[in-house]
Every structure is written in C-alpha cells, then in structure tokens.
Amino acid sequence: GESVGLHLPTLSVQEGDNSIINCAYSNSASDYFIWYKQESGKGPQFIIDIRSNMDKRQGQRVTVLLNKTVKHLSLQIAATQPGDSAVYFCAERAGSGGTSYGKLTFGQGTILTVHP
Amino acid sequence: DTGVSQDPRHKITKRGQNVTFRCDPISEHNRLYWYRQTLGQGPEFLTYFQNEAQLEKSRLLSDRFSAERPKGSFSTLEIQRTEQGDSAMYLCASSSKRGLLGNSPLHFGNGTRLTVT
Numbered sequence: 277g278e279s280v281g282l283h284l285p286t287l288s289v290q291e292g293d294n295s296i297i298n299c300a301y302s303n304s305a306s307d308y309f310i311w312y313k314q315e316s317g318k319g320p321q322f323i324i325d326i327r328s329n330m331d332k333r334q335g336q337r338v339t340v341l342l343n344k345t346v347k348h349l350s351l352q353i354a355a356t357q358p359g360d361s362a363v364y365f366c367a368e369r370a371g372s373g374g375t376s377y378g379k380l381t382f383g384q385g386t387i388l389t390v391h392p
Numbered sequence: 393d394t395g396v397s398q399d400p401r402h403k404i405t406k407r408g409q410n411v412t413f414r415c416d417p418i419s420e421h422n423r424l425y426w427y428r429q430t431l432g433q434g435p436e437f438l439t440y441f442q443n444e445a446q447l448e449k450s451r452l453l454s455d456r457f458s459a460e461r462p463k464g465s466f467s468t469l470e471i472q473r474t475e476q477g478d479s480a481m482y483l484c485a486s487s488s489k490r491g492l493l494g495n496s497p498l499h500f501g502n503g504t505r506l507t508v509t
Binding site: 310312317318319320321322325365367379380381382383384385 | 396425432433434435436437440448483485497498499500501502503
C-alpha cells in the first residue's frame with residue numbers, strides 16, 4: 277500500500293550544526309505533510325506542517341521543504357541543540373475529502389543525536 | 393495543563409484480561425484519534441471521532457477493540473481478552489476543524505504503555 281519512509285534511520289550532529297532529516301513518500305494524493313518530534317516516554321510533538329500547494333515553510337529554527345516532483349520532504353533544523361535530540365517522524369495525509377481529515381500515515385522515524 | 397491527557401500512563405495486565413484507557417482531548421477540539429505505536433515504529437491509525445460519532449476505523453482495530461466518545465468530550469479505548477501482541481503504546485490525539493480546508497495539526501498525549509504478560 278501507500279507508505280511514507282525515511283532515508284536515514286540515524287543522524288548524529290555536533291551542537292550548533294544544521295541538521296537535515298529526509299523523508300520519501302509514495303502517495304501522490306497526499307495533500308498535507310507534518311513533522312513530529314518524539315522524546316523518550318512522550319507522545320509525538322508537533323513541529324511544523326506544510327500543505328501540498330506550498331514548497332517551503334519556515335518556523336522557529338525549522339524549515340520544511342516539499343518536492344512533489346520526486347515525492348520528497350525534508351526538515352531542516354538550524355543551530356541544532358542537545359535538546360533537539362529525539363526521534364523525528366514525517367507523516368502524510370491522503371486527500372482532504374470525506375472523513376479522512378487528520379488521519380495520518382507515519383514513516384519509521386529518524387533518530388537525531390546532538391553531541392555537545 | 394491544557395494538552396491531551398491520557399490515563400493511565402502504564403498498564404501491565406495478564407493475557408486474557410480486559411483493559412480500558414481514557415483520553416481527555418484539548419477542550420475545544422471536536423476531533424479525537426487513537427493511534428498505536430510499537431517500539432521503533434511510527435504511530436498507526438486506529439480510529440477517529442468527530443464529536444461523538446466514530447467515523448473511521450482501521451482494519452487494525454479487531455473486534456476485541458472498542459472505542460467510545462459518549463458525550464463528544466473524553467474517549468475510552470477498551471481491549472478485551474488481551475493478547476501479548478497488543479503490547480504497545482496507545483496514543484490519543486485531538487484536533488479542531490479549521491475552516492473548510494481541513495484540520496488543525498494533531499496534538500498527541502503522552503500515551504498509555506500497555507504490557508501484556
């Protein structure tokens with residue numbers, strides 16, 4: 277079936293570096309994408325989202341890029357801090373009609389480790 | 393705390409027992425979701441409520457699972473005759489309808505970790 281996946285399961289960076297976490301998706305009908313951060317023992321925490329009619333969206337220290345041509349999504353974290361260490365998930369929503377609002381399909385996740 | 397609240401945080405039960413989890417969504421959110429997450433995997437959708445109506449159920453939700461949201465506020469997820477394969481983190485999320493274009497982002501609780509021995 278359709279799925280969302282991540283290229284790299286782990287990423288290690290030094291404090292202060294920029295981090296890029298990548299995600300590939302296969303459902304061309306997906307119209308909404310979202311990144312979550314999950315720390316150990318906690319639920320996923322919303323970071324940033326983007327609709328399919330956009331190719332870039334910026335937040336505080338984070339930027340999400342969407343390339344629909346190659347079905348690729350990335351999360352850029354500027355000046356990465358030790359507190360950014362967590363598992364990062366991308367997720368997609370297939371279509372915007374009917375009752376599927378908010379039903380997300382998650383990828384496997386990337387473990388980000390930030391070294392002081 | 394105005395986030396999504398789940399209770400209990402941890403539950404250990406013996407195979408064959410019934411368990412029930414509770415979720416209190418963010419108060420102004422009319423949409424509520426249950427997801428299941430196993431170690432090393434992303435959350436998987438189980439079911440979705442808009443107000444008190446259960447509008448969608450995943451094929452993952454076997455007939456041993458039942459979810460309710462009787463007054464359109466809190467929700468419960470019950471698992472009957474638990475099996476070891478039910479061991480997972482059960483996550484609840486809520487959102488509000490935002491305009492005609494869709495959802496606000498899903499906000500997740502910290503989950504209930506179920507261990508079936």
